[in-house]
Amino acid sequence: MKQSLFVYNTLTRKKEEFTPLNAPHVGMYVCGPTVYSDVHLGNCRTYISFDLIFRYLNHLGYKVRYVRNITDAGHLEDDSDTGEDKISKKAKIAKVEPMEIAQKYTVGFREVLGIFNTLPPSIEPTATGHIIEQIELVKEMIANGYAYEVDGSIYFDVEKYNKNFDYGVLSGRNLEDMLNNTRSLGGQEEKHGKLDFALWIKAKPEHLMKWPSPWGVGFPGWHLECSAMSHKYLGDQFDIHGGGLDLVPTHHTNEIAQNEACFNKTPAKYWVHTNMLTVNGQKMSKSLGNSFLPHELFTGHNAILNKGYSPMTVRFFMLQAHYRSTLDFGNEAMEASEKGFKRLMNAFSLLDGLKASATTEAEITPLRERCYEALNDDFNSPVLIAELFEASRIINSVHDGKMAIDAANLQQLKDLMNDFVTEILGLKNEQASTDELPKVVDFIVNLRNEAKTNRDYATSDKIRDGLQKIGIQLKDAKEGTTWTKI
Template structure:
């Protein structure tokens, strides 16, 4: 029997605006598509939060026993500046600036993307298709939309006819925008005269003579529209109707709205049962922006080589910080927030270490089975990681009480506690204790061992003032020394 048969998940569906009971299209199987990065620069920390959120969702679904096909694409062509139908391709622009081939840009930043996500302990998706690897599928999809009367060709470019589509469908069903409002708020821009209406969007663009990335098509040598790429890749690997489509909140309109319209126009059906959107990451209460200097990239966050944070933070601490907020909430990245997360993360890891030394007795003063179900209840409520973490700290408190002989636990409950904590901390939240691999840790260990040895010598020489000074000043710095039969150990608070 699989766990999912006893655990009922509710997912907030952006399409309905409500939490809905999750019922996959095929029992025991989940198809999930998440819009991946456009690989023209180092991966943005806000995007990292989105991918980390869906990694957590992927992990939990797998833990419950679902067979999950997780598809996350790489956009390596067709994404123009300002997410528009005009301007330069973001990758081509980078290639021109750096005087290298576009595919060198793609390779460099795809490697960076994978390295950052691996460092943050994100599992790889089941399939990672690229836009350039699916040009044939995109051309076929465009032809179907044309045949069905929802697109038109002008000067070698193909545009989706939003107004024609809206006669029999609802453009704006996901973002809750009305076409009439969009018409009212749209300025007629120079260079958009090829379109019947400003709201129409490109399915295929004829390449200018200077445009490097181009492919032959029935209409022109050109390249696909950004919105079309995800429709082609998601339906190729997950079918015309699949369970979950995820991405950042900023993609809801127009990108995801256009995906719905394209699928409806081509296949006559909506493509997705549950639309999920992760919210934005701010930095010190404001939008992250390179132009204003309010910006930090993942590598700078790890190393501490930036002007915003007081120090570097391990990937485990950063992931823990991200998981302290619901994926649907705006999260403000601050130095104080990361420092607090570091303390909480260390408390969690210390409690896990103490589990091995707990003494068991004939009774438990804490209902471990009830606590375990609370952990599942939190995750079943739209993957509510902050509530889950609150429950994990209930267990930390209990572990510390047992460790201090202020509470009791049976051997059976201890095993349940161990396995449940390991499941939710490592398997579901994907946390990892990076301290062992942190180069600064070895230096810290060496310095503390020296201080512990000096304190030991001071006590032998009956220099208790120096002994107490070392202990007290380390305590003020958040380092507690513990004297035991096996010698003196320390813990970070």
């Protein structure tokens, strides 16, 4: 039974049949992190969601080029066109080179996503590695009449662009409303219009990260880099552009404007966005004091949850919600996910020991079709997981001798669980995968060492005591910190 994949497209605000521009090849670009701090859970939710999409498209036989950038320059405070570069600011405080900050947090980002068992992208380009491409795009926009120079800085002319295109096509807002609801910011008098945004910014003498350009020494605007890198590796137009929902109003809107101004076409056919995280119904944010980092979720050292949860439990928890729905962290929800994950993995571990009968009471083909139906409906992982619990019920019934299954259906059942649990959902049985434990503990020990180096002894002690509670004892010595299971 051939089924079609349908994807919700933010651009058209409806589900559309997925038809790649150049099948079987699929181009997918996802906006990566700005590497000035530890990756937060909202980022993790986005990248786990796109890992599911990447895995499923590969499973369907598509040849996917997945590009996810690293922003290591050009992202200013408050996502604006003024202020300090986020990475440079952190470097000044730490008295190190900006690239040391970028390297440290890039490594940390990859470590966390590795712990969550996400596959690496096909290409992971950096903003600093594509300055030439960004300058070339700016030249093209100036030549096409959509950008202008003011004292060494280049701005995009939104109102002029909107005469030929629709600046609010992605957000659904019209230009007049945007102009009326946008306040004029100090220090931006040189712009022609309130909505104009920087493509290239003249660097002040104290600015650390800067490059020569036809307009003087400066650095690229945050929005420009994604247009340059997606175009370089995926062409004038590609299949999927993704990111968090918070990127729609400005970053992705400006990306579309830049690409249309250069190439006269929208960069991506399908725009896919993940929703935000909440904690007990409130938006997760530092200002509300309810945000926590992945390692704080693993160890339980946060003010919200009663205990820590394993990486695979957290991945399972995130996949139990549809990527376009709000994901709410809370004690009850996490505990329920932990039980559900263990139930699924316990059934999975029984598969190899099941014995086939001459007859069967379990037909697996309809169940497999329902699993595909779930994922073909905009990657509906919660519905898929519900079907996998039905598969778990069959496994347990066969194991307990309450249901007969013949060899053909047993093999189908094994294939179904391997395909959907392991290959597509990316879940692993943590009890069986003891080789992953050292990676997780070493990661947490490194975080503790950082806390000690920063004289944050309260956090250092919390990590040590928390590990001891879950059966991991640390021993500090001159040579470093070692750990043992107790």
